[in-house]
Amino acid sequence: DAGVIQSPRHEVTEMGQEVTLRCKPISGHDYLFWYRQTMMRGLELLIYFNNNVPIDDSGMPEDRFSAKMPNASFSTLKIQPSEPRDSAVYFCASRASGRYNEQFFGPGTRLTVL
Amino acid sequence: AQSVSQHNHHVILSEAASLELGCNYSYGGTVNLFWYVQYPGQHLQLLLKYFSGDPLVKGIKGFEAEFIKSKFSFNLRKPSVQWSDTAEYFCAVNARQAGTALIFGKGTTLSVSS
Numbered sequence: 618d619a620g621v622i623q624s625p626r627h628e629v630t631e632m633g634q635e636v637t638l639r640c641k642p643i644s645g646h647d648y649l650f651w652y653r654q655t656m657m658r659g660l661e662l663l664i665y666f667n668n669n670v671p672i673d674d675s676g677m678p679e680d681r682f683s684a685k686m687p688n689a690s691f692s693t694l695k696i697q698p699s700e701p702r703d704s705a706v707y708f709c710a711s712r713a714s715g716r717y718n719e720q721f722f723g724p725g726t727r728l729t730v731l
Numbered sequence: 732a733q734s735v736s737q738h739n740h741h742v743i744l745s746e747a748a749s750l751e752l753g754c755n756y757s758y759g760g761t762v763n764l765f766w767y768v769q770y771p772g773q774h775l776q777l778l779l780k781y782f783s784g785d786p787l788v789k790g791i792k793g794f795e796a797e798f799i800k801s802k803f804s805f806n807l808r809k810p811s812v813q814w815s816d817t818a819e820y821f822c823a824v825n826a827r828q829a830g831t832a833l834i835f836g837k838g839t840t841l842s843v844s845s
Binding site: 652659660662673708710717719720721724 | 765767774775776782821832833835837
């Protein structure tokens, strides 16, 4: 398996622009997680899905952030409009169901908002 | 709410020195425990995990961790570090029930000099 795939790997944009990050989970995994990593706050869970349904979005910072999972093999995290404080590395992870399975992480998207 | 504390923000060691990174969590129920490693510029990879059974778990690259339930701790150890162990290490916990997400500690940066 190719593992969790994220695109783009790097994104540089200007404040006010819309940014869309993409994730393809490992085939057969029915949990998908979006995390944000910054120096100040470490790794924060933004939202996670189970069987394409959002389960907990309490970590989404504000209405500018939205996430979708239209099918089992694709998810997006959108920021509109973007702000410089959104600059971070965004990781996607997936996990198979069951109590004893670990999460597998993608390579991350490094977002820089100027 | 669950939380994870990693006591050391930055650890600097010489090659062949022994390593112990502290991790404590707060959660009253049964948990799964993990250590992830993030090498410079790379994504998070699982080092080891504890679900049940022997509280001393062995992971990849000579790492091990001991779960001490009474202390709510899951410290990571390695008897002799190498320069290639330079990385950031994250402790994580999730409640052992289906559908819960990982809570990460802030991470510990390990720098090993040759």
